[in-house]
Amino acid sequence: MxxxxxxxxxxxxxxxxxxxxxxxxxxxxxxxxxxxxxxxxxxxxxxxxxxxxxxxxxxxxxxGFVNAHTHAAMSLLRGIADDMPLERWLSEGVWPLENRWVSAEMVRDGTRLAIAEMLLSGCTCFSDQYFFPEIVAETAVDLHMRAMVGTPVIESPSAWADGAAECLSKAADLVHDPYADHPLVSSCFAPHSTATVSDQTFTDLRVLADQLDTRIQIHLHESAQEIENEQNSNGKRPIERLRDLGLVNASLMAVHAVHVTDNEIALFADAGVVIAHCPRSNLKLADGIAPIAAYGKAGVTVALGTDSAASNNVMDVLGEMRTAALLAKVEAHDATALPAAQALRMATLEGAKSLGLADSIGSIEAGKWAxxxxxxxxxxxxxxxxxxxxxxxxxxxxxxxxxxxxxxxxxxxxGTLSHIDVAELLQRTSEWQYRIAGEQERKSA
Ligand SMILES: [Zn+2]
The missing domain is CATH 2.30.40.10 (Urease, subunit C, domain 1)
Structure with a gap:
């Protein structure tokens, strides 16, 4: 024996x-x-x-499921800004709340809540992009959860960084962080979107990503409005702008990629760009339906993400997988599009592949992590x-x-979390609700 x-x-x-x-x-x-x-x-x-x-x-x-795109700490903002289109949701809903509340403490508590929810719904790895990524990494290690931690890059100042230059220097630090060598944690760069990052920052980011051999993930072609705004200010579609800056390559994860032309799908396929498909977030913000069947035909790797609990509003990949399978059929007018086994593959092995982790997770094979x-x-x-x-x-x-x-x-x-104190987690979450809702009420009074 x-x-x-x-x-x-x-x-x-x-x-x-x-x-x-x-x-x-x-x-x-x-x-x-x-x-x-x-x-x-x-x-x-x-x-x-x-x-x-x-x-x-x-x-x-x-x-275990791989959640290829989320902002875990935003679980503390679940349900506080609903029923708005993307641009308003960001400018009137999310960003003012983040400016007021984001801190190391908020990121730690929100990430704990999200990890508990993800574990309970069968997820074993998440790819995150949020402020205080070093706290996300620390929390993942503390709770023994696998994470790809994306360091945010955005021009506007936040509680975490004064602007894009500090984002980049902190991003480089995180690659050398003690947690970076941990078997559960890896890191990548996460510029927010082409609307919030300048050409110069993208250029600096590309140099840094090449030097450190680090992947990049970015919200791209999420809404029609985003594309129109970019064309008005730069005369280019966001994908064109990234291509001209040398960022469309096999290290790029395009999050959402809802509105794309046939040529852009072909470009992604040729360059080896991977897609993080977040169908329920796209539905809730009325962004549209990504052409998943067409991506599949072109050979583009598509992973599944829940996006944040502020735009979904749950973080279970199971539900995302079902929604993706149903939507792909409607979008392609073809009931054979995205069959069940392929949807499951997106939620597991394709997710692992999209993070560069397919050699170690995503399927049950001898030698992979359990x-x-x-x-x-x-x-x-x-x-x-x-x-x-x-x-x-x-x-x-x-x-x-x-x-x-x-x-x-x-x-x-x-069915029970073995190593997370749920009573304490719920207590901390109620405290945040009391603080955030209390201030909202005082403001509107
Ligand atoms: Zn997102």
């Missing part, structure tokens, strides 16, 4: 790679945080002497089970996530 730290026996295992494969009655063995074996459960019982045995006979075991989720199908809405992948994409609710492991650590056990 061979020792392993944890052995999970599951009714079904969906490894994502190979594509569209469902293994019945299979086990995954974990040791030192990594997957060491995937094999039929009867064989696993004979081969392994596990430290911990987890039996989930009515469940699907799958790779970032896993288990989903209980023994719920009325998921029965009967003819096709487990179809159930995952079209029926499952976040409350059906029973277990989550991040690098082998059992973070959600039978």
């Amino acid at each position: 061979q020792h392993c730290d944890t052995l999970i026996l599951a009714g079904w295992c969906v490894p994502v790679e190979p594509h569209d494969l469902v293994l019945t009655d299979h086990a995954v063995a974990i040791n030192d945080g990594k997957i060491i074996d995937i094999l039929p459960s009867p064989d696993a019982r004979q081969r392994y002497a596990p430290g911990v045995l987890v039996q989930r006979p009515d469940h699907i075991l799958l790779p 970032d896993l989720a288990c989903i209980d199908l023994r719920h009325i809405n998921s029965q009967p089970v003819y096709d487990p992948i179809s159930q995952l994409v079209y029926t499952v609710q976040p409350q059906q996530v029973s277990d989550v492991w991040v690098a082998g650590k059992h973070q959600v056990d039978n």
